[in-house]
Amino acid sequence: MITASLLHSFRFRLTLWFVAILAVILAGFSLFIFLRQVQVLRTETETRLTAQATQFATILRTPIRRPPEEEHEEEFPGFTEENLFFMNEHLLFAILNPDGTVTQKSEHFPMDALPTLTAAWAKNPTRPIEYTLAEEDEPYETQRVLFLFMPIELEHDLHAQLVLGSPIDQSHQLPRLAVALVAVFGLTLVIAFGGGYWLADQAMRPVQTITRTARDLGEHDLNRRLNLHRPDELGELAATFDSMLARLQAAFARQRQFTADASHELRTPLTIIELETNRALERPRTPKEYEKTLHTIQAENEWMSRLVNELLTLARMDSGRAKLQLEHLDLSDLAVDVVERLTTLAEKHGVQLSTGALEESVVNADRDYLTHLLTNLIENGIKYATGSAPRVVVETGTDLPHAWVRVTDNGPGIPPEHLPHLFDRFYRIDESRTRDDDDAEAPSGSGLGLAIVQSIAHAFGGKVEVQSEVGKGTVFTVWFPGGQARG
Ligand code: ADP
Numbered sequence: 179m180i181t182a183s184l185l186h187s188f189r190f191r192l193t194l195w196f197v198a199i200l201a202v203i204l205a206g207f208s209l210f211i212f213l214r215q216v217q218v219l220r221t222e223t224e225t226r227l228t229a230q231a232t233q234f235a236t237i238l239r240t241p242i243r244r245p246p247e248e249e250h251e252e253e254f255p256g257f258t259e260e261n262l263f264f265m266n267e268h269l270l271f272a273i274l275n276p277d278g279t280v281t282q283k284s285e286h287f288p289m290d291a292l293p294t295l296t297a298a299w300a301k302n303p304t305r306p307i308e309y310t311l312a313e314e315d316e317p318y319e320t321q322r323v324l325f326l327f328m329p330i331e332l333e334h335d336l337h338a339q340l341v342l343g344s345p346i347d348q349s350h351q352l353p354r355l356a357v358a359l360v361a362v363f364g365l366t367l368v369i370a371f372g373g374g375y376w377l378a379d380q381a382m383r384p385v386q387t388i389t390r391t392a393r394d395l396g397e398h399d400l401n402r403r404l405n406l407h408r409p410d411e412l413g414e415l416a417a418t419f420d421s422m423l424a425r426l427q428a429a430f431a432r433q434r435q436f437t438a439d440a441s442h443e444l445r446t447p448l449t450i451i452e453l454e455t456n457r458a459l460e461r462p463r464t465p466k467e468y469e470k471t472l473h474t475i476q477a478e479n480e481w482m483s484r485l486v487n488e489l490l491t492l493a494r495m496d497s498g499r500a501k502l503q504l505e506h507l508d509l510s511d512l513a514v515d516v517v518e519r520l521t522t523l524a525e526k527h528g529v530q531l532s533t534g535a536l537e538e539s540v541v542n543a544d545r546d547y548l549t550h551l552l553t554n555l556i557e558n559g560i561k562y563a564t565g566s567a568p569r570v571v572v573e574t575g576t577d578l579p580h581a582w583v584r585v586t587d588n589g590p591g592i593p594p595e596h597l598p599h600l601f602d603r604f605y606r607i608d609e610s611r612t613r614d615d616d617d618a619e620a621p622s623g624s625g626l627g628l629a630i631v632q633s634i635a636h637a638f639g640g641k642v643e644v645q646s647e648v649g650k651g652t653v654f655t656v657w658f659p660g661g662q663a664r665g
């Protein structure tokens with residue numbers, strides 16, 4: 179189990195890669211050194227062999243003094259005993275007479291190789307011939323030997339060939355070099371593996387810390403941070419992780435706050451309904467009193483339905499499960515429709531609701547959701563417009579590549595300190611203004627209206643802007659990607 183996870187660990191694989199690359203480099207380097215050494219030895223041997231062959235040829239050319247009775251015999255050049263004394267023990271030689279027969283040779287001269295050597299020499303008489311001796315050709319074992327042919331001309335027309343051979347690696351340097359290279363290769367790889375694994379382990383420590391923290395993290399300890407503060411990539415990863423935790427923590431806090439606020443909002447009407455029914459049931463009441471109680475229950479019920487609908491809309495938008503029927507809509511047409519629908523409500527509140535400049539501005543959005551957005555903004559305007567001539571104006575236009583819709587009222591305005599929180603869920607500036615008990619048909623004051631506006635705008639790639647001046651009024655502008663219809 180542990181071994182399997184170790185083998186799959188990034189540290190192990192990183193080290194393996196590192197060692198593999200090092201092995202390839204080292205192998206290449208060792209091979210280069212080895213081949214270079216072979217080359218050097220060969221060149222040295224060739225130089226030595228040429229010098230020796232010249233020297234021996236001179237010796238062989240020197241006429242041999244013989245007793246007068248032997249003078250008439252055909253004389254082939256050959257080494258005398260004292261000449262042979264100078265011969266290096268590693269040297270192989272053979273003297274060939276013109277018809278190719280061997281007249282003299284060293285003990286270990288490989289006779290089997292002679293035809294091959296002669297043929298190779300005949301082919302290219304300028305280059306020495308490299309020949310690998312067979313194992314049985316003691317005492318040289320399997321060795322590469324360099325052979326050279328040197329012609330020997332004598333006074334009486336008679337000439338012979340001296341074949342001289344010398345092992346390229348006379349002192350067995352190459353096997354020792356190979357052993358040394360293999361040992362260095364192996365040792366370096368072992369050290370590199372150990373060191374590499376240690377380094378990878380050190381480098382991966384922060385990752386392990388991050389993993390452990392992430393594993394142990396529960397919903398309730400989102401306040402934990404890694405605080406690695408390293409100036410490298412892992413430090414960056416840890417910082418990103420920390421900021422993600424901060425965002426998660428804020429999101430969870432918002433979620434908790436939202437649930438608490440939603441329950442609180444629902445508890446109030448439920449308490450009112452309970453109190454009212456209990457009071458009505460305490461003792462027999464007059465029909466008028468029952469009617470009043472039922473009206474109260476109905477109003478609270480409406481309030482709750484509205485709140486639950488708003489919560490549902492938000493939940494659907496949040497989860498991305500809202501069924502959006504996208505179509506090309508002209509914001510000006512939509513504004514006219516919504517204004518017409520809300521005119522009665524505005525009149526009831528003594529507010530003059532009108533359209534201003536309505537420029538054609540086409541957006542790709544869902545009609546129902548855009549109507550919801552516009553209704554919320556206009557209802558707020560109607561609710562808050564004040565003064566001797568309260569009014570709300572709706573305008574549309576394009577500012578390529580955007581289309582916009584704007585709702586302006588001459589209400590009390592919003593103090594600047596509230597503006598950053600205006601779109602937060604359940605955020606209300608003045609709680610006392612929100613529930614108009616005397617007027618059950620007054621627009622809702624749950625503090626969700628603007629949050630919904632923002633959610634809808636975001637769903638269609640738009641954004642909401644608010645400008646407000648205390649005592650003068652408020653302007654809400656919603657921007658969407660879009661423009662004018664062609665043609
Ligand atoms: P509500 O349903 O309570 O109106 P909203 O989310 O629509 O909730 O608005 C949040 C708060 O913003 C409100 O409590 C109100 O104080 C303030 N607000 C919204 N629209 C306007 C406006 N046109 N003029 C002044 N204040 C506004």
